[in-house]
Amino acid sequence: MINLAQKDIAHSLGKFIVTSMGVGMLLGIVLIMIGVYRGMIVDAQILLNDLDVDLWVVQEDTLGPFAEASRIHESLKETLRAIDGVDKAGALTFQNIQLPATPKPVRVVAVGFDPHGSFNAIKPERIIAGRTLQRSHYEIVVTDKTGFKVGETIKLGRNNFKVVGITKGTVSSGGDSLVYISLKDAQELQFSYSNNRIRNDKARGIINRDSHMVNTIVASLKPGYSNDMVANAIRRFKHKSVYTKAEQKTILTKNLVEKSSKQIGMFTAILVAVSTIIIALIIYTMTLEKMKEISIMKLIGIPNSLIIKMVVQETLLLAFIAFIFGNIFAYLIYDKFPKRVVLEMPDAWMLLIVIIVFAILSSLIGVKKVISADPAAAIGG
Amino acid sequence: MSEKSIRVENLIKNFGEGESLVEVIDGASFSIDKGELVALTAPSGAGKTTLLMMIGCVEEPTSGTIYLGDEKVYDNKWLTKETRKIRREKIGFIFQAHHLIPFLTVLENVTLVPQTNGISKKDSEKDAMELLKYFEISDKANATSAQLSGGQNQRVSIARALANKPEIILADEPTAALDLKRSVDVVKMLKKIAVDQNVAVVIVTHDEAMYPLCDRIIKIENKKVISTEVNS
Structure with missing residues (x-):
């Protein structure tokens, strides 16, 4: 069976790749933000680990x-x-x-x-x-x-x-x-x-x-x-107040980094939301551009499932390619930041899952457009 | 005895309701045989495209009966939920513009519907190549519509309409954008297809020069099918 998504993407490959790169840069910034948080956790513990003492006695x-x-x-x-x-x-x-x-x-x-x-x-x-x-x-x-x-x-x-x-x-x-x-x-x-x-x-x-x-x-x-x-x-x-190494670690990571991590978490959530909206808009626009073809396909009897499959596959591919570009972008720039940025694979996989889930949700807007397309619109020039 | 391909009985189509009710078709009844080329004509806005869409299971009539071949598909309501399947299996569509899918090659455009109908890629491509040879465009099988001339695209769109081996071909003003010579060529080609493939071909046209090439003319005037005369 002809894969419509593959054919459509191949037809406008340059545009699709550039769009994916744009979304990828956003995802790269999401990865960097997570990396900044991870870097803060690592930084917070450097002195603690270098000294490697059992107790900290303070005022x-x-x-x-x-x-x-x-x-x-x-x-x-x-x-x-x-x-x-x-x-x-x-x-x-x-x-x-x-x-x-x-x-x-x-x-x-x-x-x-x-x-x-x-x-x-x-x-x-x-x-x-x-x-x-x-x-x-x-x-x-x-x-x-x-x-x-x-x-x-x-x-x-x-x-x-x-x-x-x-x-x-x-x-x-x-x-x-x-x-x-x-x-x-x-x-x-x-x-x-x-x-x-x-x-x-x-x-x-x-x-x-x-x-x-x-x-x-x-x-x-x-x-x-x-x-x-x-x-x-x-x-x-x-x-005196006395803290064990584990307690001092908790103080550093929770009390000291907690607000920063919340701040970064907020930024990350906003960036993921923005990426999702952008993916949804891109898919919506891509679907709108194909409305005439979608009407023709519906008129000649192509089932909705095949057309919806095209929209969803394009969304998923866009998200996946954007994710790959995001990783490449993040790895290219992470050491240029003045503070430590730690990129970890589990974070990247988690982002992939999140972005795939959101991409599927954002494809619904395109799917809705497909379902509402009028086959009669193909008739009449 | 001739075999009916399309039979329409007392077909009514209204748009809107109450004070805004617009009556478009009022009790159309006619039939078209297999192998017949029929011109459907009417003044602009008189409902010929609406009638074509009702026969093509795209637009739902208000009431009446439609038979496609032996199957009654409409009897005051669609008798199947899968009108799209009927279109895919029984009908071939030709449009005023070629309306090929721009991101598919010529071969893929022609094989899309057969493959959706479950025909294997190999068989559908074999059949499609035969059609493309018939229309003398087999050398363009891997080209996209953007790489073809208007005439070549129109021939591909006719090949696509035939690819699912339809019982009926519905053509919406296929000659509107063509000069007289090309229009005659297209209608003659459709007549040949009607005979060769034993299908009923309905063309919507304003062009009176095409009437002599058709077997019959169906005219709609004042919401009525006022004549179904044999062309002579």
């Missing part, structure tokens, strides 16, 4: 250090080490800073850690040039996206920092590049004030400035100790 009643601000005394790490089950403890700081770069400053998150302490915040395999921090002062490790090279000097606050290492793929939960400095430098940057400010504070009678603060103390446990048990002990006796 009481906060969701610190990422979702809420948290300040605690650095000395708490010594106390934690004395708690039964704790193997190692170390202090960390996190702060947003702007690196003075040309043509414009680069916004980064600086992670402060003790290079001689229990934890190295920089995973060795992330370093692509230079080395990790080795001194307690004036060294900085930056990510490749900042554009700095090993050996360059960056002025932060009152001091100059020498770039000693370059990492790749290290970003904060917000997607900003990570840089690493020593804990002491970080504390000075975050908690020390300028001379003018200190003089001003003294004049106001404020003299007690404690720069030995950190944002979190992280701890790893000895084998055989449960995270929850040790966490409960710290909560009870030290009046």
